Amino acid sequence: MPWMEFEVTALWTVIVVSFLAMGMWEGARPRQPLSMAPERRWSTHLLLFMLGGGAQALVFRLSPLVLAVSVAASPWGLLNRPWLPFAVQFVAAILLLDLVRYFTHRLFHRIGFLWRIHEVHHSDADYDVSTAGRFHPLEVMGAHALYLVAILLLAPPLAAVFFAELHTALLNVFVHSNVAIPGAVERILRSVLITPDLHRLHHSANPMHHRRNFGQTFVWWDRLFGTYLPGKPAGEVLVAGVRGVPPEIGVLALVAEPFRRRS
Numbered sequence: 001m002p003w004m005e006f007e008v009t010a011l012w013t014v015i016v017v018s019f020l021a022m023g024m025w026e027g028a029r030p031r032q033p034l035s036m037a038p039e040r041r042w043s044t045h046l047l048l049f050m051l052g053g054g055a056q057a058l059v060f061r062l063s064p065l066v067l068a069v070s071v072a073a074s075p076w077g078l079l080n081r082p083w084l085p086f087a088v089q090f091v092a093a094i095l096l097l098d099l100v101r102y103f104t105h106r107l108f109h110r111i112g113f114l115w116r117i118h119e120v121h122h123s124d125a126d127y128d129v130s131t132a133g134r135f136h137p138l139e140v141m142g143a144h145a146l147y148l149v150a151i152l153l154l155a156p157p158l159a160a161v162f163f164a165e166l167h168t169a170l171l172n173v174f175v176h177s178n179v180a181i182p183g184a185v186e187r188i189l190r191s192v193l194i195t196p197d198l199h200r201l202h203h204s205a206n207p208m209h210h211r212r213n214f215g216q217t218f219v220w221w222d223r224l225f226g227t228y229l230p231g232k233p234a235g236e237v238l239v240a241g242v243r244g245v246p247p248e249i250g251v252l253a254l255v256a257e258p259f260r261r262r263s
């Protein structure tokens with residue numbers, strides 16, 4: 001099964017190449033200066049990334065593509081209808097899987113304990129490509145579980161699941177990058193995609209901002225469901241982070257953070 005052979009290699013290639021490319025870009029042309037030295041943050045984010053990926057692999061032992069293979073002939077799948085043209089199945093799968101990511105993200109903002117978990121991601125006081133790895137392991141596993149349920153229900157084409165994995169990984173790195181994209185290019189990009197400027201707003205310490213721009217890849221869900229925020233009010237200074245979590249704490253403290261009692 002060539003898709004499965006390529007899955008891990010392709011995913012890691014996309015993550016490493018996009019990380020290096022965006023890291024070099026933001027080093028050469030940063031959007032905003034960082035407020036603290038990056039070394040501690042970067043090592044914390046790398047450890048969190050490894051913890052989340054390790055926990056997910058250990059608990060689930062099931063990748064989206066492997067699940068898609070096993071449900072390809074499911075009689076209950078929404079998309080694997082023989083009368084549906086492949087192109088329709090493919091496009092619908094790409095859109096619906098991204099929609100699942102959008103609502104998963106909204107769920108992590110909406111429910112109290114899920115927000116405490118997702119708050120770890122938002123607690124970064126700076127915003128650069130390393131923020132793409134700053135996720136609590138419980139968020140990585142929770143989002144993965146919901147994504148697997150979506151694949152189970154949709155029975156999407158393997159090629160669509162493969163493509164969705166790659167563009168999701170690519171966009172996760174891209175939107176967290178501290179890059180200055182020329183205005184005309186950025187305007188074209190944001191007609192289709194979530195851009196770093198749009199997602200940076202989502203990371204604002206102002207709660208009115210971080211309840212906006214939930215999209216993972218496509219910007220259309222935010223536009224459709226009324227959560228799109230194109231920019232901040234003139235004169236307002238954008239500060240990343242959240243109020244409840246100290247910005248510079250280590251990995252173990254971040255993992256324990258959702259369980260910490262607050263006065």
Ligand SMILES: [Zn+2]
Nearest residue numbers: 105109118202
């Ligand atoms: Zn968020």
